[in-house]
Amino acid sequence: SATKIINFSPGPAKLPEEVLEHAQKEMLNYKNTGISVMELSHRSSDFLKIIDQAEKDLRDLLHIPDNYKVLFLQGGGTGQFSAVPLNLIKRKEGGAADYIVTGSRSAKAAKEAEKFGKIHRVLPKTDKNTVIPDQSQWKLNPDASFVYYCANETIHGVEFQFVPETHGVPLVCDMSSNILSRHADVSKFGAIFAGAQKNIGCAGVTLVIIREDLIGHAMPMCPVIFDYKTQVGNNSLYNTPPTYSIYIMGLVFQWIRKQGGVEKMEDNAVAKSTAVYDLIDQSNGFFSCPLDTKCRSRMNVPIRIGSAEGVETLEKKFIEEATENGLVSLKGHRSVGGLRVSLYNAVKVDETLVLVNFMKKFQQEHQ
Ligand code: PMP
DSSP, X not given: OOOOOEEOOSSSOOOOHHHHHHHHHHSSSGGGSSSOGGGSOTTSHHHHHHXXXXXXXXXXXXXXXXXXXXXXXXXXXXXXXXXXXXXXXXXXXXXXXXXXXXSHHHHHHHHHHTTTSEEEEOSOOOSOOOOOOOGGGOOOOTTOSOEEEESEEXXXXXXXXXXXXXXXXXXXXXXXXXXXXXXXXXXXXXXXXXXXXXXXXXXXXXXXXXXXXXXXXXXXTSOXXXXXHHHHHTTTOSSOOOHHHHXXXXXXXXXXXXXXXXXXXXHHHHHHHHHHHHXXXXXXXXXXXXXXXXXXXXXXXXXXXXXXXXXXXXXXXXXXXXXXXXEEOOBOOTTTOSEEEEOOTTSOHHHHHHHHHXXXXXXXXXX
């Protein structure tokens, strides 16, 4: 019999089986329309129901206040690296923004933003990306148009366990790799964005949640598809949206609601990540994780075998043997090497325990 595959990919990532089965059932004939969702007009009442329900479910899951708009856009997280400064940097007020750079995603966002304004990096430069310096050491600019951070650095596994205090300056957050995996008080943010392909769906759609008063200030050069005002004014239907990706995202929202909402996702995330970190901590240095314990990600756990540089031959063997056992996509990002275990919402606690047991056995056989 074929080995059951458990997908620990950093993204595009595992989707809940129930969602895939639901989509499969409706593939050829969506709700008696005789056609698939992919073939529906984005202006049809059937598709409008899909996008409206997705928004309702998301509002419900995150308790999004009424003065926030929800957008379903294209361009990925990277598109928002441009859209955020294009929409939110206020030239009249100095044209500056603060970026909290904790890893390669926030570094890329800051670099892109430099095309559009004066960007100040709040934290001292480091190539380690394993700690978040204490907030008391940050120097924020009170005249910044916004403060930007990445809630979870997917490559390095640096995750904020707190929401930065910005003393009234709008806070912008990239939640691409941890959205809906933990409680978030939306009212603390000016804007939140997230690509779908990790926790909430398949690639193609990018979620933006934005406070009303921040809409309508885009620079004249802002491309129309990135202009939040245009997109809000057209309910994300200014041009053809990624209809099928929005449909899948809507199914994921319904699945999360059925599971018990964000609270349940968070309980699972704690259980899964604790199982992996406990094993690392109890491995007498066979496995190691470079992260400061205060910012250990629940979503992406970077692991070395042996010291910080890792024992590459053993790491290679680990990935080979894991793959033979159906545990796939455990290779670390090429920029950091080693292993990385990604534990997004669709990965089950039981599946994580299968990996943990495999790791234990691997240590016994190779130490
Ligand atoms: N932000 C984070 C936290 C990411 O992990 C990624 C990579 N998926 C991006 C932004 C870039 O997203 P995209 O590939 O959708 O442009």
